[in-house]
Amino acid sequence: LSGESGAGKTVAAKYIMSYISKVSGGGPRVQHVKDIILQSNPLLEAFGNAKTVRNNNSSRFGKYVEIQFSSGGEPDGGKISNFLLEKSRVVMRNPGERSFHIFYQLIEGANGDQKSSLGITKLDYYSYLNQSGSYKVDDINDKHDFQETLHAMDVIGISGMDRTLVLQIVAGILHLGNIGFKEAGNYAAVENDEFLAFPAFLLGIDQHRLKEKLTSRKIDGKWGGKSESIDVTLNVEQACFTRDALSKALHARVFDYLVESINKAMVKDHQELNIGVLDIYGFEIFQKNGFEQFCINFVNEKLQQIFIELTLKAEQEEYVQEGIRWTPIEYFNNKIVCDLIESKVNPPGMMSILDDVCATMHAKGEGADQTMLQKLRMQINNHEHFNSWNQGFIIHHYAGKVSYDAEGFCERNRDVLFTDLIELMQSRELPSHRHAVVDSVTKQANDLVSTLMKCTPHYIRCIKPNETKKPKDWEESRVKHQVEYLGLKENIRVRRAGYAYRRVFRKFLNRYAILTMESWPTWRGDERQGVLHLLRSVNMDQDQYQLGHTKIFIKAPESLFLLEETRERKFDGYARAIQTAWRKYCARKKYVQMREEASDLLLNRKERRRHSLNRNFVGDYLGMDDRPELRQFVGKREKIDFADKVNKFDRRFKSIKRDLILTPKSVYLIGREKVKQGPEKGMVKEVLKRKIDVEKIMAVSLSTMQDDFMILHEEEYDSLLECVFKTEFISLLARRYEERTQKKLPLKFSTTLEMKLKKEGWGPWNAGGSRQVQFIQGQGDVAGLRPSNKMLQVSIGPGLPKNSRPTKKGITQSRPSMSRTHHHTPTRVAPGPPAIAHQNGGLKNANHAANQRNSQHHSNRRPTSENTAHPFLPTNVSQLKDRGRRQAPQQTNLDFLKVPDQGAAGAHRQSTNRPTPGGGRPKPAPKPKPQVPQCKALYAYDAQDTDELSFNADDIIDISKEDASGWWTGRLRGKQGLFPNNYVTKI
Incomplete structure (x- = not known):
């Protein structure tokens, strides 16, 4: 799924997973997997989604959900891979945005005991939440969503103890943010030791050790072959960085733990078939674009490259392989933009330059961003898709130009977790995290691309109609821009220039086998000849299709619609026959039952x-x-x-x-x-x-x-x-x-x-x-x-x-x-002779x-053979013969056959001399028939309802009325009815 932030990708992904869950059957194990797949959405959204200025429920991480199926098509396993969690949102964000939903859910939804044990108070009390000034969202109920999150943990199988630990870490992160630092000489000191108590308690660590590790760190060195540890005191900037790094690492570790728990709950010991749904944050363009937007847009560039490779490029290569004649289409290949960002060869890419600058940063981060900007200008300033300005740079992405502010790039990329903090949180099993973020982004993006390239992709393009987040609001220029940069125009051009539909011969024969008697249920001859037989059966023009080596290619959608409509009519006809037989059976059964019930009364x-x-x-x-x-x-x-x-x-x-x-x-x-x-x-x-x-x-x-x-x-x-x-x-x-x-x-x-x-x-x-x-x-x-x-x-x-x-x-x-x-035929016997009056x-x-x-009832009814006894010929015919011999032959009188005397009326008629009609003049010519529009049938059509006309190819139909719906009224062979206008042509 691809599209801008807020275009509806996450919702579409939930619809897809919900649909798969509902249409697939299975037993208790399968139902368990379905529940986990569905319940994973609210849980991961709580810890990985947040409000941005463009979307109230924006995914701040990417996930690739694999729904694994058995050979019988039942979902019996699954796996979730998460990518590029925006950890920096825990400690900082732009104005008008919120941190991850779970922090607000915990504060709004916690009960009295939880608030007391976790130190929960008002939202504006926490420094990590009050910096952006946004607490509430109109269409989000944090209190209700918190209960859904807890229910999702239960379904997935997270125990009550582990759930409590997760909530303690979430609350501990909020309390960590309230620890402030001040200058004491040239070093950092905690402003108020009271703020250390709650995070130490919730994280299960010693308060004094926490204070020590936030304001100092150990450096291991070798002098003359001996190893020594030196305690180095941090300045205020370094102390704040260490605190924020710990908070980000804690949230990321909790998120990884939840994903791992979900995967354990639906793990499968072997691979069979799977459907993957990729839901990753979309292309982002804000008023101020920073390091996070740079990483997000790079991943979207990589996904767009997959689309080009597997759709536009593969489309044209398929025509060549199948020997199809067609006209090549030019399209923009964004590989040049991907190389600009991730290249490791000369000239180096932007990420390589960023890593080099971050590796040389010292205690102070001031000036590092400008250093990075200068190196970018020196190395890639002449690149056609790169421009620079005073405070940042511009990249010409496939979705358009994006201006990035270089401020904070190096600091957000460092994301170093010192060994001291790892030892401090050893009980939480926090992993070492020393590499830069862009290394992780590049590796995860390339791993994702490798996974997707092994699959057969189906693209869902989500279009965002407005920026107001309101229904029925349409910004045409914005929609046009999205249609353009999503590659839909190039895709449509390729489809129009080529063939909109293609299928392997066997699949084509299987789908349309019902069209003819020869192909149903299976075509037994050469597959190529079978395909031609089906196409001829619907009179498809030869310029509308081409046969490749293994596939049929159909050009216009209308030709495909002709096949589909004919197929549906065939199914409809057979379905009606089955319905008629079934209804007849039910009616017979009903009448027999009614007759027996009535008989039981008497x-x-x-x-x-x-x-x-x-x-x-x-x-x-x-x-x-x-x-x-x-x-x-x-x-x-x-x-x-x-x-x-x-x-x-x-x-x-x-x-x-x-x-x-x-x-x-x-x-x-x-x-x-x-x-x-x-x-x-x-x-x-x-x-x-x-x-x-x-x-x-x-x-x-x-x-x-x-x-x-x-x-x-x-x-x-x-x-x-x-x-x-x-x-x-x-x-x-x-x-x-x-x-x-x-x-x-x-x-x-x-x-x-x-x-x-x-x-x-x-x-x-x-x-x-x-x-x-x-x-x-x-x-x-x-x-x-x-x-x-x-x-x-x-x-x-x-x-x-x-x-x-x-x-x-x-x-x-x-x-x-x-x-x-x-008028009815009687079902009763005729009445007998009259009795006494x-x-x-x-x-x-x-x-x-x-x-x-x-x-x-019977005044004008004819008796039927059912009611009247059948007569029999007499067997003794000797009396008839004797009777015939005894009668003397008589001369037959045929005078009664003559014309009868006409009498007085006839004489009067004969005496009256009537004039010749019309005075002997010839009859006038008949009135000319009015000219009516006519059309000629291109294909044969069988009426599907009583008000429709049936006709054969080349029949001439008088048009009575034309309608925009596509059904015209006409007359043929004395019958008037409806007929489809796409089956005829005007003459």
Whole structure:
């Protein structure tokens, strides 16, 4: 990841590691490694990140995180390498910046006991923190982050004792900074011995020894073959340098210890595969740029060189190796800048000159920076990427010119830790640290480059849109500059001049094998021919690709998009086929389950009709989607569970047509009445006759026979209905009733049912009363009705046994939903012959079911072969032959075939002389058709949705509408629909 400071590299790295953690599986060991990888971020950020003027959470160190994978692709190990920790930030920084986060976290987040034992007080008490005047950051909660840091230590496996020691060293560093020095003669002396107590206590060393080693040091020498140790007293500048060197070394050692602990927690004994994420501080340009910016920008120069070597240069070399024809592109190779800084040959690089000056520094550091500047002017002043000025120098980096202030360069580069301090802190096992910083920077940068050169790099370029640290703020000139110096322009030019996509033949064949039958699942012939076969299948122009020795190169992204789109459409088509099969299976399973549940409600309680036992449940038999006149009575978002025409019987057992609708909340009975007044007088309109809430239904009564009658019992009055699909209705009603009441729907079965009537007036003499419906054994499958005073007698033949259940056969065809048409094929047998007529009982004939059902459901339906018995030819044909021989031959009369007499009307027509149409003049020419824009299909296209057009190559399509989305509207072969404009060309 590369980019300026504050461009988002660290956040992007965390996203990458979080993504890898989430998409990879594994057991407890793998999960442990994942947790450590994720928790290492807040821990290392606490000790290695700080606020700068350009970034509130700037990484002041570089890290290379290796996530190691098993052969199965599971992250089972890892390693973190840290580079170039900016130790000098512990003791000094620019105005408006902070030291490392951990110091502020400790002060804000420590509890009472910790504050007491560590000597924690206010932020401005500590000299190391109050020098820049910046303590708080708007978007950082130090108190909360401190708890995250402690939690990260627990996850990584740092014990409670070690965690306490780490916090003691952090607090000890702060207290060390408060030790001041004064001149005593020509030597340094501690200003106040009280400030020695806490750092000595926290670091576990003797207070007097600490005082001694901060103000003096031993020098070992040889005189005449004998070794002698001489105590040399330090001046104030040297004492301050020694104190700061100890503080920096302590923080660096703690940081190294944390990295080592993380690596131990996820160590792996052997190497397999790994993904490395490099997050290092980005290119920095401040108002005043010092030694730290010099080191940081040098490392970024080295990384840019890798980008050039592995991308721009390697890109062009690959074309040569594969024998691809192309035009070379010029680009800036920053190796000349890297040599300017790190070269060790004549002329020497800037780092070599800096080391030479630091090696000759004595007690006083004054004048060393100017000496370095003079040597730079003498050695490299003529270099085209170097300029000097009064107080510093300018380097022409790949990201632009950077002006460096030479003040403090030599002092910050020395970073010497004397032997006295090493012996003093021996219990902490502090390592000897005698080399200059630039030596370390050069070595670490070169080691990093060597590691990266062994990998296959993938670059993430982070762009910083503004310097205000605010969202939706855009500085175009800044963004353009970053795009330019990050090498994106050269990269794009190389890609445009060459080929944006390249793949090895085998990988290309594997990815696009689905495009043709010949290549799926594996191409068995020559790989080169297989690639050509796939390219021809999508009609790709020959100038859009080249075949190298082992790879295919595709020039334009649009050509690659063509391949990808065709591939996606293939997958989409197969996915739709799989979805269709799966949905069909689920629907079948659902309907079988619904049918069995409905059958269980009536099992061993009611006889069943022969043709209703195995039928599908459709639900909406009225086509409610196309019936707004019925939909108006139902809620806008209410689902229609059931809708059908039924017969409703009044107190005189007179049959009236009603529409029965069931929703999850209510049962509706809708009738029709003639409007008696108003503008719609005389028109027949739908009227809501009754609405019953599902939870208010008290019970449903049915007979034990195969009839279609049922009574809905409600507290006010009951409704007697005859419903052809009663089993489906009752099963859905039972489900909704249980959902709303958490109870089973009461079902009553008897041969005598009682119905409570509606009150017609007020007072006891207008009570509703009741009626009875009695069921008796009759003949046939059609119910015969015989009403008397307060009883309706229903006779019907025997049906299937009460223990009948649906068969396990495939789902039979039932009548379709009326959402598209109102004409249905009946699923029931035709009615039988009329029975005895009753003139005074409210029925004109006893064939009630025939009249009612024909008027409700079957008025214009054709019988199907499923419902009608198949006829058989008679086997005894001798009678027919004898009958034919006995009949005398007669002459056939064909007069009935003549044209009939036209009568008076015909005579009148013949007597009327009509004029010739048009007076014999020729017909006028047809009106010219309007000219419409047309286009020609370049490729064949299969419609993926109902509103799209399908066409073949070279088809001519009339354009109705052009749209900026890329989907045009057109007409082809009488059908209008959408089509993609990148498949056609205008004519």
